[in-house]
Amino acid sequence: MSGGLVKEKTRVRRHAIAAWRGLAFMVLGIPATLVGLWFLTVISMITSFVGVLLFPSATMLLRSQLDGYRDRINRWTDVRIERPYLPEPEAEPGIHGYFKRFIALISDPATWRDYLWVLVDPFVALFTAALPGLLVLYGIWGYVLAAFAGDLIGRYGGNDWYAFVHVTEGYGSDTGRVVSTLVVATACVVIGYAIAPRMLNVYGRWGRSILGPTQKSRLALRVQHLTETRSEAVDASAAELRRIERDLHDGAQARLVAMGMTLGAIEHLLDKDPEKARLLLSETRASSAKALHELRDLVRGIHPPVLADRGIGDAVKALALDHPLSVEVRADLPERPEAPVESAAYFAVSEILTNAAKHSGASRVWVDMGYENGMLRITVTDDGRGGAALDGGTGLRGIERRIGTFDGVLALSSPVGGPTMVTLELPCALSSPKTSPS
Template sequence: MARQSRYRRHLLAPARGLRLWLLAIPTILVASWFITVVSMITGFLGVLLFPSATLLMRRQVDRYRDLINRWTDEHIERPYLPEPPREHGVQGIIKRFVALLTDPATWRDYLWVAADPVVVLFTAALPGLLILYGVWGFLLAAFAGGMIGHYGGSDWYAWVHVDPGYDRDAERLVSTLVIATACVVAGFLAGPRMMAVYGRWGRLVLGPTEKSRLALRVRHLSETRSEAVDASAAELRRIERDLHDGAQARLVAMGMTLGAIEHLLDKDPAKARLLLAQTRESSATALHELRDLVRGIHPPVLADRGVGDAVKALALDHPLNVEVNVEVPGRPEPPVESAAYFAVSEILTNAAKHSGARRVWIDMRHEAGMLRVTVTDDGRGGASLDAGTGLRGIERRIGTFDGVLALNSPVGGPTIVTLELPCALSSPKTSPS
């Protein structure tokens, strides 16, 4: 498989490089429009047009980031500083203009759109151009060289002169074929390397600076803190509602029943015994509800045995056939364990309700400082983060711990949900005696 993947990269890299070269055509137009707007900044028209020109340039550069992320081993994040809140009127226009003008990423984007049409020629597009040049050599040797000579033309293929006697000169034909073959082979061999060079060039220019990385980090922390506060408030409201509507109501009813029993002990002992039996049943129900509530807050098995065994216990109670594989040699921090447990619980609930699956596979392991959980079901697929299935809530919950969620759910299945939470393991896993 690794060899097939390597061959595939060699075959695809030249074509991808040519596609990046063709992308330079609209990029040159975007760069020209942007610098034209910049030249008008001394007037209000330039100030008015600058945001739209900047956003147009960002959309074009985002296409490069997306292609580089997909086609190379580099990963380039969007580096833009947060824009100020939108305000109406001239003051809002000027604030937005200043924010975009002073963002270092704006000028790094312009450096890219101005320089990349040239840089791509000598990096990503070079292998594809070599292959095209080789193909042209084969065409010359086959018939095009004779046609050029027949009509009295004159051309050069590398150092080989193509003139009226070209198609009758065996030495020049062989030289052409050798050069063409060398160009094609060199193009395919150099494709992945030149694409990697292009990816490093993209990361250097299009990646975030330390200032923008810090600003993005602050924004991410602010968002996750706000989401964590909202989630905690919602959880407290849920607990309060469950207590009020469940165990609390039963305890109040039990108190009233005990008062009635107190009055009936002398008058009607038989009815008092009946009420006592009902009260005992109510107390058992209240205890069961309290235990369910405690398990919903933090299951005892999670606290006692860790997230691996807690997920196995969850699988045993699930209506679907769930297989669990755990390779976690220690205990993550309790908040991380709790986040992973409830995320898996929500995913299993979604699978039972929406997927039409019969089997689910859960793989949990710790590697490279990450707790990685993969949940796969054999359902109908078609799941989406925006479909209201709770996956977006899971993403927000694990985002509090810098975790990420990846979803792969083609129509027809299978659905694969992968969670990654950065964490360290505190100690080797032990079983209680």
């Protein structure tokens, strides 16, 4: 099958799916409208204690409904909507804590924008997302009228018009009525499918304008995110310092202490037992080599020299050479990312490769690195058994938290049976030309 035919089939399928998804938006809006009516009922009682008591639960119910709406808009259209709600205050016991939460919810602009949505959305959906699907259904109804239903409807006194066409007996020739009905029906179907993706995106932009964050909530959410990532970065740095201290204490430091004691023994044996002193010197030399090797490994774990000298592309390729699995690396980076981002990305890839070797059952791994639109994008794919999860104890959640310090995101696709694909995206600027070809 030629590539052009495949693209055409994909385009037709996209238009067909968009029409029915638009209808789904209108149908799925019914539960949100009902929740909105309940919210209105609670608002009408807000001057009483009962209204204050019910307001938080009604607000959270409305938010849960619209979270589902945002998710569908994100998945079904080309528009992306972030969750807009201001951070809630920490839970406090008693009436004071309850009123504090009530004030926070009622003063959040997103609460009232949600309510505006459920009031206006049925009308907006009717003339945007649902319009193509309704045109297609109207066209299908025209085919039914042309086939047999038109005469039946006229015979029993029903509406004898389809658009501008009389569909019952007594209005022109049968052939003319049928042909006119088929032409109008076909036009409705074609127009409906043709405009479906565009109207779906118009609806998505409407959703983003109402359900997306305001400047105030975006700033508050940004502050909250920075606070969380700063705390996580501090915790990660503290844990790394403890690891380095532990490795030094249990490894190189212990060997150096032992070497000092051995050298003291050699000092006493040089005159009494030169042969034994020579043997101890040989052991000390071996211990010094091991201590040096451990120190090099420790330094490499802090910041690999190849990463500092040649950049993340060559550093990951060096990592692949020592990996137990067959790892293929493709790096397409015109310049080097900023050093902190480069280091975070390197250790993230290193941990993902370690996870693949330990848990995936894979035989091959592919690492793709590229830079586009201000984003360093790294995809690690293995041919293992799949079934990985962010909360499955594989360390992926820790990676997500660490790259979150740089506003990075992690996406995981790991169906049972494989393959597993982990994608990292970190916003950054490219700082210096790469020193070696990728």
